[in-house]
Every structure is written in structure tokens, then in C-alpha cells.
Amino acid sequence: MEIVQIVGIGIISTILVILLKQSNRLEFALLVSTITGLIIFALVIDKIKYIVDTLGNLARNANMEFTYFSTILKIIGIAYIVEFGAQISRDAGENAIASKIELGGKVIMMVLAMPIILALLDLILKILP
């Protein structure tokens, strides 16, 4: 039962973070919450890998163009990393830095999505008489 493990880790580290915040150790509270996120991610990483592999097989069987699929995967990965960094900054009360991290992520995602948008426009132009 991995879910029990994950919830237990979350509750325990929440209590520890509150304890650390009470004793005015904000930097350690931040580090504990970061480590908690890392450990929970490490617990589910095998499952994420399984899901991604399955989706990749499905895409290959459906004869989808593989570049589109890998682009979507890349965007999901960037979204996860950006979210991780932004949440840490926001937890520490640095909303400005968090917004900048998100801005960077959005720009990079847009760049990655450009070929898809161009392909879509090409398709529309082909359909139009």
C-alpha cells in the first residue's frame, strides 16, 4: 500500500515543518518540504515511467506521428519541473521569483509547441479552398 506511505510521509513532514516554523527556522522548514516532495516523487516515479511507456506504445500502435507525442511528453515534464520550483519559491514567500520561473516555463513550452501550431495552420490552409 504505497498510498498509505505517501500520506504518512506527508502528514509527518507537515508536523515537522510546523515545528520548525514555530522555532523560527524557516530555511529548514523549506528544506524539509522540498525533501518531502522529492521523496514522494521518488515513490511514484516507477509508476509514471510505466504510464509514459504505455502511452508511447499506444501512440506507436495508432501510427501517430511520434514527434508530436514526444513534444507533449516534454511539455508535461517541463510543467512538472516548473511547478516544483515555483511551489518552493512560493512557499518561501517569494511570489515574484515563482512568477518568473513560471514565465520561463511557459516560454519554453511555447517554443516546443511551435511545430505543432505550424502543422495545424498548414492543415487548416490545406482544407481551405
Added chain:
Amino acid sequence: MDISLIFKIASIGILLGILNIILDKADKKEFSYIVTLVGVIIVFGMVITLISRLFDNIRAIFQLY
């Protein structure tokens, strides 16, 4: 990935809090700051390897290069 790292970091934090209070009471403000700094550096050294491992994992799974 072991959970003991959470407890390790939290206990270091609590210990440093106590040390800080003691040093402040003994009128050694400069030492209390140094102690905090060293603690943060030590713990950050533990955390940074894990963060890099997380990023490597994400890069491997989502084919980000």
C-alpha cells in the same frame, strides 16, 4: 529513497534552533549566525544531490534533453 532524511533535516533544524537560543543568551550573536549558516550549507548539500537526481529522472522519463 529513505524517509530518514526528513527526520535528519528536521532534527538538525531543531538542534540549531536550540543552539541559536543558547548562543543568543550568552551574547554571542555572531556565532549564532555562523552556526545557522553552516547548518544550512550542510543540509543544502544533502538536498542538492536529491534535487539533481529528480531532475535527471524527469529528463529521462519525459525525454527532455
